[in-house]
Amino acid sequence: MKVKDIAILAGIIGIVLMMVIPIPHVLLDILLILNISIALMILLIAMNTKEALDFSIFPAILLVTTLFRLALNVSTTRNILSHGYAGEVVQTFGTWVGGGEIAIGFIVFLILVVVQFIVITKGSERVAEVAARFTLDAMPGKQMSIDADLNAGLINEQQARERRSKIEREADFYGSMDGASKFVKGDAIASIIILLINLIGGFIIGMAIHGYSFQDALQTYSILTIGDGLVSQIPALLISTAAGLIVTRAASDGNFAQDVTQQLLKYPKLLYIVAGTVMLLGLFTPIGIMRTLPFAAILVFGAWKMQQSIAKQMQQEELMEEEQQIEEVRSPESVISLLQVDPIEFEFGYGLIPLADTQQGGDLLDRIIMIRRQCALELGLVVPVIRIRDNIQLKPNEYVIKIKGNIVARGELLLNHYLAMSPGFEDESVIGIETTEPAFGLPAIWIDEQMKERAEISGYTVVDPPSVVATHLTEVIKRHAHELIGRQETKALVENVKEAYPALIEELIPSILTIGDLQKVLAKLLREKVSIRDLVTIFESLADQAHYTKDPDILTEYARQALSRQITQQFTSTGNMLKVITVGPSLEKKIAESVQQTDQGSYIALDPVATQQIYQKLNEQVSRQIQSGQQPVVLTSPTIRMYLRQIVERTMQDIPVLSYSELEPNIEVQSVGVVNL
Incomplete structure (x- = not known):
């Protein structure tokens, strides 16, 4: 065995022997001072631990210190009853704390006992009991969390083993603390009993054996009893406080002092309120301004210093963050982050910043949320997060929409104007800046606030700039939904x-x-x-x-x-009539004969002349439909629909191509044009 192991064993045996062997007064004084020192050291250690397991030996120390304190109580009691003297430490505490008044000493001792027994001991016992119960109840969930992290590859086997060991040690610690807190409670009760024994027994022995008078016996043994109780209760109070700190500490990155300074003094502005309250207390109460003014000044000065410290700390954190960002940019790994491409981006010039700035009344972010909801309802597609940023390379009033890093649409806005689209005839009294509506390419004009009412009366469709952007962005998302x-x-x-x-x-x-x-x-x-x-x-x-x-x-x-019912309703929103452009037999035959079958699938191989004729014939019919104000729809047989769609989408991507199998039987189809070769 090592020397320190032998020393600890000898100390434990010595504590037991103290209960049966008389101890000289000088040695007893040294042991009493040692008891106070140990209690103070334990309290300081408890204040500086970051978590309970950093002081996992505390339950055992609590038992040993309680046994040591009881042994000292037995030794002092023996000396008090035998000699009427228990050393200078007990004598000093008995006379100095009470100021020579026995009643004051008794009251101080009783207050210490009440504080320890009712407040600290009972509270620590309850907290330790609850902590032990909650720790045991949480063990299965923590174990499952460790297994999940291990299976997901977030931790390795060694880390999982360490975390499991920590959970087991926490359960053992709080279970031990639940039992050890009973020692503190028993020590407080024993102190009261020993007090009564010293007082009553000393009074009887002093008069019966030592021949003291009533007044001398009362004076001598009362001082010794108070001194013995105080010299015992002060270390007990310190250790009880340490036990309360240990079991009430939550998870933290610092010790008790750091947590107090960081959390309790986190809001220096509140100290100004406290200082003002103290000042009012001195002004309107008999306390007096001279007593409260210095304290209020200290609070104000402390609040000001804390504000300066917080500001300085924030500046240092910003500098460190900037330096860290610079280091990340310089590091080779930073290039990997540049490979990430956002699915959708909306970039705008500095003149359009008020659109996205909520402090300036911009509601672009709210509109984008509604766009994503609308696309989910209409297309069944969860639109990815749209990245919004300003771009100084763009014109002040210009914006662009990117899909996977490539520009697919752009437009310009005038924030203090409205976009007015003609109802089909021009009103010369409506004056504005000519432009093109970005979503559908329709001719429009930008008008100011004074011209808005006149344009609405004339039948113009008037929209504000945020609505123009929202409509354009919605149409771009619908047009490129297949890429997302x-x-x-x-x-x-x-x-x-x-x-x-x-x-x-x-x-x-x-x-x-x-x-x-x-x-x-x-x-x-x-x-x-x-x-x-x-x-x-x-x-x-x-x-x-x-x-x-x-x-x-x-x-x-x-x-x-x-999806025939859905497709039918999509193109027949009102009534059961569907006007279509049908494909003639000659064109259907031409397309069917041009289909080539391969191992990878089928494709259409038309010669350029025939393809050009199809474009021309189809464009004539589509233009006629658009001029009549109707949505052009091409209808063909199911066998060639997908091949005709391949031809049409090259030049007329927005023209829907349907087959007879995609229409409901109750729909009346009216042909308004035929495409033939």
Whole structure:
């Protein structure tokens, strides 16, 4: 055994021997001073620990110090009853604390006992009991959290083992503290009993054996009893306070002093209120301004110094953050972050900053939230987060919209004006700056506030700049929705459907189709502005047809036919009449003969002359429909619809191409034009 181990064993044995062997007065004084020193050291250690496990030996120390203190009580009691003297330490505490008055000494001692027993000991005992119970109840959840982190690869096996060990040690510690707190409670009760024994027994022995008079016995043994109680209760109070600090400490990065200065003094402005209250207390009460003024001045000075310190600390943190950012830019790993491309970006010149600045009344952020909700309802697509930033390279009133880092649309705004679009005839009294409406390319003019009412009376459609931007952004998202849905987004949609329809997803994925196959079908539907919100119907049709073909073009046609009611309602919003441009037999035959079949799928191979003729014929019919104020819709047979769509989307991407199988039987179809070769 090492020397320190032998010393500790000898100390424990010595504590036990103190209870039965008389101790000289000088040695007893030294031990009493040692007891106070140990109690003070334990309190300071408890104040400087960051968490309870940093002082995990505390329950055992609490038991040993309680035993040591009781042994000292027995020794002092023996000397008091035997000799009427227990050393200078007990004598000094008995006379000095009470100021020579026995009643005052008794009252001080009783106050210390009440504070320790009722306030600190009872509170520490209750906190330790609750902490032990909660720690044990939380152990299964903490263990599951560690297992989840380990399975996810966030921690390794060694870290998991250390965290499990810490949880077990926490449970053992709080369980031990729950039991050790009972020692403190018993020590407080024992102190009261020893007080009565010293007082009553000393009074009897002093008069019966030592021949003291009544007054001398009362004076001598009362002082010794008070001194013995105080010299015992002060270390007990310190250790009880240390126990309360240990069990009430929450998780923290610093010790008790750091937590007090950082949290309790975190709001220096409140000290000004306290200083003002103290000043008012001195002005309007008999306390007097001369007593409260110095204290209020100290509070004001302290608050000012703390504000200076906080400001200086914030400046240092900003400098450190800037230096850290500079170091990150200089580091080779910083280049990796530049590879990230935002799905959607909205950039604007400095003149349009009020659009996005809420302090200047801008509501662009709220409008973008509504755009995402609208796209989710109309297209069934969860639009990614739209990155908004200013760009000094743009013109002050210019903005651009980017899809995956590429500019797909741009426009200009005049913030203090309104965009007015003509109802079909021009009113010369409406004067403004000519421009083009960015979303649909319609001719428009920018008018000021004074001209707004006149334009509305003349039938113009008048919108404010934020609405222009919101409409343009919405149309761009709809036009490029097929680019925003990838495999990751498709998987998220599949997981959402799986919660309500697990059997459908288990049959479809991955035994029949992969996530990539589903993504191609959904992207093709969105490319033609067909909503994919009804994913259950789409997946049902794919589960039925994917056994026969894996061609995404053909699967898309089957999905469109399954969505016939939705597609029909999309183009017949009012009534049951649908006016269409039909494809003549000669054109259908030409397209069917031009279809080429390969191992990778089928495609159409038309000669340039025939393709040009189709464009010309179709453009004539579409222009006639637009001039009559109707939405042009091309209707053809199911077998060639996807091939005709491939031809049309090259020059007329917004023209819908439907097949007969995609229309409901109750819809009356009226042909307003025929396209033939």
